[in-house]
Amino acid sequence: MRQTSALSGTFARVAALVSRHLPAVPEAMAGRVRFEQLASIQRLTPVMMVANIVNAQLVFLAGLGGPHRLTLLVWAGVVTAYAVLGLYGWLSARRRKSAKNTVSARGARRVAMQTGLLGALWGVLPYVALRDAGTQMSMLIVALTAGMIGTGSFALLTLPMAALAYTTPLVVGSLLVLLTSHDPILLALAGLLIFCYLVVGLSCLSHAKVFVDRLVAGDELERQKQVVSLLLSDFEEGSSDWLWEVDAAGALTYVSERMAEAAGVSRDDLLGRVVGGLDARMAEAPEGLAATLAGLLADQKAFRDVVVSVTVAGEVHWWALTAKPIHDLDGVFAGFRGVGADVTQARKDQERITRLAHYDVLTGLPNRLSFLQALSGAWDAKGRTAGCAVLCLDLDHFKGVNDSLGHPIGDALLVEAAGRLRACVGEAGIVTRLGGDEFAVVVQGDLEPSALGALAQAIVDALALPYALNDHHVSIGASVGIAVAPADADDADTLLKNADLALYRAKGDGRGAYRFFEATMDVWAQERRALEIDLRSALRNDELKLFFQPLIGAKGHEITGFEALLRWQHPRRGLVGPDDFIECAEQWGLICKIGEWVLHEACRQAAAWPAPLKVAVNLSPNQFAAGDLVDQVRTALRVSGLEPSRLELEITEGLLLRDTAGTLDQLRALKDLGVRIAMDDFGTGYSSLAYLWRFPFDKIKIDRTFVAEMSGNPAIADILRTITLLGRTLNLEVTAEGVETAEQASILEDMRCDHFQGYLFGRPMPIADIPGYLLENMAQQLRRGPTGDDVAQAAVS
Numbered sequence: 001m002r003q004t005s006a007l008s009g010t011f012a013r014v015a016a017l018v019s020r021h022l023p024a025v026p027e028a029m030a031g032r033v034r035f036e037q038l039a040s041i042q043r044l045t046p047v048m049m050v051a052n053i054v055n056a057q058l059v060f061l062a063g064l065g066g067p068h069r070l071t072l073l074v075w076a077g078v079v080t081a082y083a084v085l086g087l088y089g090w091l092s093a094r095r096r097k098s099a100k101n102t103v104s105a106r107g108a109r110r111v112a113m114q115t116g117l118l119g120a121l122w123g124v125l126p127y128v129a130l131r132d133a134g135t136q137m138s139m140l141i142v143a144l145t146a147g148m149i150g151t152g153s154f155a156l157l158t159l160p161m162a163a164l165a166y167t168t169p170l171v172v173g174s175l176l177v178l179l180t181s182h183d184p185i186l187l188a189l190a191g192l193l194i195f196c197y198l199v200v201g202l203s204c205l206s207h208a209k210v211f212v213d214r215l216v217a218g219d220e221l222e223r224q225k226q227v228v229s230l231l232l233s234d235f236e237e238g239s240s241d242w243l244w245e246v247d248a249a250g251a252l253t254y255v256s257e258r259m260a261e262a263a264g265v266s267r268d269d270l271l272g273r274v275v276g277g278l279d280a281r282m283a284e285a286p287e288g289l290a291a292t293l294a295g296l297l298a299d300q301k302a303f304r305d306v307v308v309s310v311t312v313a314g315e316v317h318w319w320a321l322t323a324k325p326i327h328d329l330d331g332v333f334a335g336f337r338g339v340g341a342d343v344t345q346a347r348k349d350q351e352r353i354t355r356l357a358h359y360d361v362l363t364g365l366p367n368r369l370s371f372l373q374a375l376s377g378a379w380d381a382k383g384r385t386a387g388c389a390v391l392c393l394d395l396d397h398f399k400g401v402n403d404s405l406g407h408p409i410g411d412a413l414l415v416e417a418a419g420r421l422r423a424c425v426g427e428a429g430i431v432t433r434l435g436g437d438e439f440a441v442v443v444q445g446d447l448e449p450s451a452l453g454a455l456a457q458a459i460v461d462a463l464a465l466p467y468a469l470n471d472h473h474v475s476i477g478a479s480v481g482i483a484v485a486p487a488d489a490d491d492a493d494t495l496l497k498n499a500d501l502a503l504y505r506a507k508g509d510g511r512g513a514y515r516f517f518e519a520t521m522d523v524w525a526q527e528r529r530a531l532e533i534d535l536r537s538a539l540r541n542d543e544l545k546l547f548f549q550p551l552i553g554a555k556g557h558e559i560t561g562f563e564a565l566l567r568w569q570h571p572r573r574g575l576v577g578p579d580d581f582i583e584c585a586e587q588w589g590l591i592c593k594i595g596e597w598v599l600h601e602a603c604r605q606a607a608a609w610p611a612p613l614k615v616a617v618n619l620s621p622n623q624f625a626a627g628d629l630v631d632q633v634r635t636a637l638r639v640s641g642l643e644p645s646r647l648e649l650e651i652t653e654g655l656l657l658r659d660t661a662g663t664l665d666q667l668r669a670l671k672d673l674g675v676r677i678a679m680d681d682f683g684t685g686y687s688s689l690a691y692l693w694r695f696p697f698d699k700i701k702i703d704r705t706f707v708a709e710m711s712g713n714p715a716i717a718d719i720l721r722t723i724t725l726l727g728r729t730l731n732l733e734v735t736a737e738g739v740e741t742a743e744q745a746s747i748l749e750d751m752r753c754d755h756f757q758g759y760l761f762g763r764p765m766p767i768a769d770i771p772g773y774l775l776e777n778m779a780q781q782l783r784r785g786p787t788g789d790d791v792a793q794a795a796v797s
Contacts, residue, residue, distance in 0.1 A: 031102030033215050038103055038111060040158040040211075045090045048155040049083040052118065055144060056080050062140055063129055071128050079121050086114075108159065115156060116165030122148055123173030142189045145174045146196055153200040158211050163204045171197045244323075247335040250274045250297050254337075262319070262342045264312045300325050300333050307343065317344045360433040362411055363418035371432035374442045375492045383491065388444045389452055389484045390499040391429075393459060395437035396477035396511045400654070405472055412469045413476070420462045428455060440499070447484055449516065456480040456514035464512065479506040480514035488517045498522070532588050534570065535581055539597060543569050546601055547764035550773065551616065551735065552756045554749050559777050561614030561648070563757065564602040565764045566594070591620045596632050603640035603647060605767055610774075616648040618680065621655045624662075630669045637673070644674030650701065652680050667695055678735070682723065692730055700727055704738025704758070711743060724751045 056079040063072040122145070129141050149167045156163035171193060178190035242258035255270045263270060296303055302324035310317050323338025358370045366374070378388035395417060402410030414437065421439060422431050429443035441459075443452065463478040481503025489495035498517040501524070506515040538544050548562035568576040585591045599617055606615035623629045637644055649670060655663060667677060678699035679692075692700075702723055710717045720736075727734035736748045739758030748756065765773060 031104065032219070033212055034103040034105070034108045035101050036215055037158040037208075037211070038108065041111070041156055041162065042090065042093065044155040046087060048152065049086045049090070051148075051151055052083040052086075052122075053080050055148065056083075059125065059129065059141070059144065066129075068128055075121070075125060075128055079118075082118060082121060086118075108161070111159065112162040112165045115152075115162045116169065119152070119166035119169040123169030123171075126174040126177040139185075139189070142174060142178070142186075142193065145170055146193060149193075149196060149200055153204055157204055157207050160204045160208045164201060167197060167200060241339045241341040243338075244321075244340055245326075245335060245337045246297065248333055250335075253335065259340060262312070262317070262340075263310070297336060307347075317342060318347045319343065363415055363433050365418050365422070365439075366430060366432040368432070368434045371430075371434060371440055371442065372492070374430050374432070375496065378442075378444060378485065379492060385485055386444075387447050387485060388442060388495075389429075389447050389482060390495050391441040391443065391452070391456055391459070391480055391482050391514075392434075392496070392499040392503045393439050393441075393463075393478050393480040394503060394507065395439075395463065396479055396507075398437040398476055401474050401476060405474070409469050409472055409474070413467055413474060416467055416469065417463055417476075417478075420465075421459060424458050424462045425455070440496075449484075452482055452484070453514065453516075456482055460512060460514060477512040479503060479511045481506055481517065482514060483517040528584065531581065531584060535568075535585060535588070535590060538568060538570075539593060543571070544594065544597060545569050545766065546598065546605065547766055548605075548615075548770060549757060549764040550762040550777075551614070552761045554745075554753050554756055556781070557761075558781065559613065559774065560755060561616060561646075562606075562609075562770070563616040563650075564598060564605075564618075566598055567764075586620060586622055591622045592626050595620050595623045599632060600636045600639065603636040603642045606646060607640045607642040609770070611643070612646060614646045614648050614676070615642075616650055616678065618650045619655075621652070624655060624666055630666055630673070633670060633675065634673060637675075645676065648676040648678055648699070650678045650680040653682070664695055671696065692726075692732070697732055699733040699735060699755075701735045701737055701757075702753075707736050707738045707744055707748070707758070708740075710747065717747070720748070721751050724753055727754070728752065 056076040060069075060072045060076040063069050066072075126141055126145065149170055152166045152170075153163045156166055174193055175190055178186045178193070181187070242256040242262065243254065244252065244256065244259055245254035247253050251272055251274050252270050253272075255267050257267065260267045260270055296306065304322045306321045308319050308321060310319055319340050320343045321338060321340045323336040326334050326337050328334045358366060358373075360367045375388070375390065379385045395413075398410070398413065401413060414433075418431070418433060418439070421441075425431050425441055428445055429441045432440050432442070434440050441455075443455070446452075459480055460478050463476065467474040467476070481499045481501065483489060483495050483499035483502055485495045488498050498521070501521040502515045502517040505518075505521055505524070506513050509515065545567045547565045547567050549565055550559050551561045551563060552558070553560050566578050566582070568578075568581055570576050582591070585594055602615050602617045606613070609615075619629070623632075633647070633649070636642075637647065651667075671677060676698040677695075678701055679697050680701045681703045682700040700723070702720060706716055706720055710720055724734050726732075733754040735755035735757055736744075736753045737757050739745050739748065739756045739760050741760060744758075745756055745760060762773060
């Protein structure tokens, strides 16, 4: 038992030493490597055992005439019996055919021990047969030993420790005898034997390394194949893409199920078909690639995301193909392997997005981007143009319709106007919507002024016709500005700018008309720009001034207050009236700051007047839209110390058309402060009586246009009489603006109008003139005669 343990330990140490010279084997496959090593040995076991039996009998026969024939008989019998046992074990292993494909390290060492015992039996032979043997016998034994070393090593080549365990006793036994013989021939044979042993040992280690490397590489390749197969399976199951492969002739050799589904046919119908037979046409391809799919395959170059159109069930589909060439082991082109995807939906989505980017969603007309592209296309790369014209147009009074009737009606109006515009222009140009109620037409045909003028007039006439929209009858208009290149501009940007200038002139001239661009318009635009710059600095430079026009009581012609009117003391233009800059201030976003200044300044000035004189301040709709008007009024009253009841805020009817609920909330908040609210220019706008009872106004002011026409127009006089009656009915004060003659004052007094305002009683005056005006009015009151002819006296004064 001790000898067996010692022998086992020795073989374990030899195995560890040999394993250091072998490649590292992953622990997971070490058992399978040992299994393959032993399987290789097992295949040659019958040959090896038969060779041992035959060689043992030859040695015995060769030594029958020698002195050691009895010893050789015993030796040959032992070797033969051991070989027979080996054959029996081999047959038993063949019968078992275990499904197990791994071998433990202990099992490998057991095989090495068995081969080592066989080698030890042969290692005894030289010691037994070479003593007192002749030269021929010695050479026979040495040759046989060398042959056994070679054949044994070849059979045990895949398991180096078994090969060394077998050959080492053979070599050691032979060398012990040969080196002690002192025969030069035998000594030479000993050297030859040592050389043979070293060559065989190194060959075993080298071959074993190659064998193990091949097994590890094969296992890794198999694992990679399994991983790739799994990934491809997951790819085909979880992705919308598919796999495909063609041979060198372009015929499909592999088609995934998804590709067959995309093509609308079975896989069997696709296999073997030439790609060109699929009726696939190139739709998109990166620059530098062939223009046809067949040409692309013929180039034998990798390609990516090439889009082809394919007809499937009568419908056009788009496929995106990516592939790279494949080659056989000799480097010969063997076809393409790649992936594909049906990008039909993505392409439709892209077309939809592209359309959204170039067309207006509401009207279906080309949008601003398309307009700019069409306009830029009229110029070549060198900045030259064959000529084109731009017609810019706005819908007049569209905002009022949109605010009063709601956005759905406004949208329907835009759609109807776009249809009329498209029908009017026809093939003469490209109709586009720039945004809101702004449209533009690009004309590149007949650029004669008469033709363009006729087209513009036709547009104005068509858009001015009444619209029937969801039980609403609406009337609007249009203004058109025209600029022609190259006469009016050398580039697209300038042409558009000049068409805009012509449009502004058409709107400024009363709307509902068209105007051609003129060079003076550019000067006018520059003046407006300069005006904007000056106006922005007017507040900082204290150039804005307030003038005050008196409000007169109709009964006693006493002064009841003043209306604050804005003036601009321009350093170069002199005194500028509000009509020249208020509309611009609203367009440029300056009206809120100006309005806040007017509010504070009017309250500050009025606080110094004798009570109960009031001050009236006009408010812009933009101040309500800003949302902080109530806080501004509250602050102005607090800072100035003015009684809220002495502040009268005037608004226009148009204000109530904007966000009615929000506007009424602010008006109620102002009313809660104690200030008075007046509706200015009553009768010139929509004059919705609903607003008069929905919100408790304190006053309505009759516009000056009614006062100017009432003397010669009975109908207008009746309207004024109705307004004053309405005021008394609703308990509202009525003020008449623009009273310039004693006759007008007398008529309005008979209508029981409450207050007058106009040149008859006083023009707008600076703050410094108010004390003198008050004294003069007081003196006039003292001089009044008993007849009470106040109007005549006021006229004389």
